[in-house]
Amino acid sequence: xxxxxxxxxxxxxxxxxxxxxxxxxxxxxxxxxxxxxxxxxxxxxxxxxxxxxxxxxxxxxxxxxxxxxxxxxxxxxxxxxxxxxxxxxxxxxxxxxxxxxxxxxxxxxxxxxxxxxxxxxxxxxxxxxxxxxxxxxxxxxxxxxxxxxxxxxxxxxxxxxxxxxxxxxxxxxxxxxxxxxxxxxxxxxxxxxxxxxxxxxxxxxxxxxxxxxxxxxxxxxxxxxxxxxxxxxxxxxxxxxxxxxxxxxxxxxxxxxxxxxxxxxxxxxxxxxxxxxxxxxxxxxxxxxxxxxxxxxxxxxxxxxxxxxxxxxxxxxxxxxxxxxxxxxxxxxxxxxxxxxxxxxxxxxxxxxxxxxxxxx
Amino acid sequence: xxxxxxxxxxxxxxxxxxxxxxxxxxxxxxxxxxxxxxxxxxxxxxxxxxxxxxxxxxxxxxxxxxxxxxxxxxxxxxxxxxxxxxxxxxxxxxxxxxxxxxxxxxxxxxxxxxxxxxxxxxxxxxxxxxxxxxxxxxxxxxxxxxxxxxxxxxxxxxxxxxxxxxxxxxxxxxxxxxxxxxxxxxxxxxxxxxxxxxxxxxxxxxxxxxxxxxxxxxxxxxxxxxxxxxxxxxxxxxxxxxxxxxxxxxxxxxxxxxxxxxxxxxxxxxxxxxxxxxxxxxxxxxxxxxxxxxxxxxxxxxxxxxxxxxxxxxxxxxxxxxxxxxxxxxxxxxxx
Numbered sequence: 001x002x003x004x005x006x007x008x009x010x011x012x013x014x015x016x017x018x019x020x021x022x023x024x025x026x027x028x029x030x031x032x033x034x035x036x037x038x039x040x041x042x043x044x045x046x047x048x049x050x051x052x053x054x055x056x057x058x059x060x061x062x063x064x065x066x067x068x069x070x071x072x073x074x075x076x077x078x079x080x081x082x083x084x085x086x087x088x089x090x091x092x093x094x095x096x097x098x099x100x101x102x103x104x105x106x107x108x109x110x111x112x113x114x115x116x117x118x119x120x121x122x123x124x125x126x127x128x129x130x131x132x133x134x135x136x137x138x139x140x141x142x143x144x145x146x147x148x149x150x151x152x153x154x155x156x157x158x159x160x161x162x163x164x165x166x167x168x169x170x171x172x173x174x175x176x177x178x179x180x181x182x183x184x185x186x187x188x189x190x191x192x193x194x195x196x197x198x199x200x201x202x203x204x205x206x207x208x209x210x211x212x213x214x215x216x217x218x219x220x221x222x223x224x225x226x227x228x229x230x231x232x233x234x235x236x237x238x239x240x241x242x243x244x245x246x247x248x249x250x251x252x253x254x255x256x257x258x259x260x261x262x263x264x265x266x267x268x269x270x271x272x273x274x275x276x277x278x279x280x281x282x283x284x285x286x287x288x289x290x291x292x293x294x295x296x297x298x299x300x301x302x303x304x305x306x307x308x309x310x311x312x313x314x315x316x317x318x319x320x321x322x323x324x325x326x327x328x329x330x331x332x333x334x335x336x337x338x339x340x341x342x343x344x345x346x347x348x349x350x351x352x353x354x355x356x357x358x359x360x361x
Numbered sequence: 362x363x364x365x366x367x368x369x370x371x372x373x374x375x376x377x378x379x380x381x382x383x384x385x386x387x388x389x390x391x392x393x394x395x396x397x398x399x400x401x402x403x404x405x406x407x408x409x410x411x412x413x414x415x416x417x418x419x420x421x422x423x424x425x426x427x428x429x430x431x432x433x434x435x436x437x438x439x440x441x442x443x444x445x446x447x448x449x450x451x452x453x454x455x456x457x458x459x460x461x462x463x464x465x466x467x468x469x470x471x472x473x474x475x476x477x478x479x480x481x482x483x484x485x486x487x488x489x490x491x492x493x494x495x496x497x498x499x500x501x502x503x504x505x506x507x508x509x510x511x512x513x514x515x516x517x518x519x520x521x522x523x524x525x526x527x528x529x530x531x532x533x534x535x536x537x538x539x540x541x542x543x544x545x546x547x548x549x550x551x552x553x554x555x556x557x558x559x560x561x562x563x564x565x566x567x568x569x570x571x572x573x574x575x576x577x578x579x580x581x582x583x584x585x586x587x588x589x590x591x592x593x594x595x596x597x598x599x600x601x602x603x604x605x606x607x608x609x610x611x612x613x614x615x616x617x618x619x620x621x622x623x624x625x626x627x628x629x630x631x632x633x634x635x636x637x638x639x640x641x642x643x644x645x646x647x648x649x650x651x652x653x654x655x656x657x658x659x660x661x662x663x664x665x666x667x668x669x670x671x672x673x674x675x676x677x678x679x680x681x682x683x684x685x686x687x688x689x690x691x692x693x694x695x696x697x
Binding site for chain 1: 432434492495496504505506510512513516520521524629633636637639640644670674676677680681684688689
């Protein structure tokens with residue numbers, strides 16, 4: 001329980017699902033051969049951490065920020081530019097981290113302090129405007145960021161796919177730099193999620209929830225809500241930037257489409273809401289469902305679209321086209337905000353929680 | 362101190378003219394910076410036209426927030442829908458669009474704009490009933506719901522029209538410029554400015570001279586009091602929401618003609634712009650929205666001419682500067 005900060009999943013099914021997901025992720029290199037499975041698993045890890053950090057804002061403080069991909073992008077670009085400019089060395093990785101993380105935190109602090117001066121309702125709009133300006137800036141400063149093409153780079157020797165650490169003859173499968181990178185991503189993402197779990201279950205996290213429920217009352221109780229909100233913002237930005245670093249390391253690339261675009265922001269929102277706001281565990285569930293759907297549902301939709309066009313139905317092929325999968329996710333998103341705002345995790349916890357509440361009354 | 366008697370007129374509210382002077386000052390200030398007066402006039406005309414179009418799109422959003430405390434992140438969808446509907450009218454009448462006669466052109470343009478307004482207004486009705494009604498008073502859910510609505514609307518547009526950019530050529534008689542001496546002012550910009558002014562004046566007249574407007578203004582200031590007096594503010598709000606959506610559709614048509622193309626992602630780009638305008642103006646204020654739109658357009662045009670690199674972040678800088686001066690926007694109307 002220590003490792004979960006005294007906040008267990010509180011539902012047998014949920015625990016089972018989580019354990020299954022984590023085991024499957026950990027064993028991906030051995031269970032599911034092939035580059036695609038590994039890519040999907042790495043993406044799930046990165047997004048689980050990223051979404052968990054967003055959950056700290058959305059689920060625990062109740063603030064909607066549209067600038068979360070900006071911090072993610074800062075992390076990605078920092079590591080990419082450092083490795084691109086300084087060559088594939090560990091010093092470059094360190095430089096990227098040392099520059100990227102504080103930059104993200106400072107920017108979060110600036111946005112936080114600025115939005116304090118104005119009405120709280122402006123926050124979502126201001127973050128949206130700032131994030132879009134940042135996106136334009138990143139694609140225009142092409143001497144630094146590579147513009148629309150982004151920056152591809154080489155990893156340090158140890159993390160390259162060509163580096164064989166344990167040859168195939170020992171265990172029956174090869175452990176190479178790529179698999180090492182995967183476990184690096186996996187371990188750091190897991191650590192960040194556990195750290196976030198610790199944060200939300202600390203007294204600080206309790207105050208955040210108090211602010212979410214009633215900011216005025218929290219203030220009246222003597223908490224400096226402004227300080228707490230800004231601090232939560234900076235923490236979320238730090239984790240998001242770290243997730244960005246992991247993502248760039250995994251892809252060996254940073255560009256507007258993979259790290260900054262508005263569609264990633266929407267993906268994060270969808271994952272949080274589908275998984276369950278204010279639970280942290282929801283991030284893991286949401287990211288897994290979403291990314292699996294993104295990678296495997298599309299081919300299913302393609303087949304359905306083809307079948308529909310063969311039977312000659314009007315409009316249906318267009319609606320089922322693999323590129324339109326976001327349409328269905330958007331509908332699912334609206335439905336889940338409407339019908340089960342607590343997401344998958346809330347649903348799984350709900351039954352037991354209610355019974356217990358009924359029994360205690 | 363003099364006693365007030367019944368015959369004395371009501372004391373006039375103080376006029377706050379500093380925000381009005383702001384765009385004027387900005388325009389005058391840039392004359393020496395731009396250098397040539399003819400370039401300056403062209404830039405100013407461009408700013409006015411762009412500002413008017415943004416105002417038309419943003420006015421609905423600001424009223425909707427002011428009246429009902431509803432944050433609609435899907436407002437951009439109405440803009441895109443309006444533009445797409447106009448292409449439906451333009452396509453079969455391509456010949457009359459290209460005919461070199463103002464009246465023939467307008468005979469296509471006006472029905473196209475009206476149809477766009479009708480469709481986006483009707484869509485507004487659906488959105489209000491389906492997405493916003495269940496989540497009144499909950500900002501977080503409103504933002505999530507309307508963002509979801511934006512995704513669905515955008516994807517539906519892609520599904521119906523395909524992902525390509527649809528060209529939307531300006532009618533023949535609106536192309537080219539009026540030449541006055543060495544000043545060239547594009548004809549379409551003049552038209553856009555006129556339409557924008559007409560919309561602004563119409564909104565102001567309705568708000569300030571009719572009972573409906575009185576109720577809306579009262580509702581913006583104190584919703585519960587209006588309800589307590591027995592007016593159905595929900596219905597009033599639905600009307601405002603549909604009008605705002607229809608205006609966004611009109612703005613979408615005008616913007617599409619201005620850019621001469623239509624694309625589903627135009628809603629994303631414009632959403633940011635109208636948010637900046639609404640924040641600058643002060644949520645709920647039509648006057649503030651008007652000035653904000655002109656300021657944003659001026660900064661974009663002058664800034665783009667003087668320091669092209671700065672134009673990318675000029676909106677943000679403008680917003681920061683205005684909010685430093687007045688943290689609640691140029692005109693703070695709502696008591697919230």
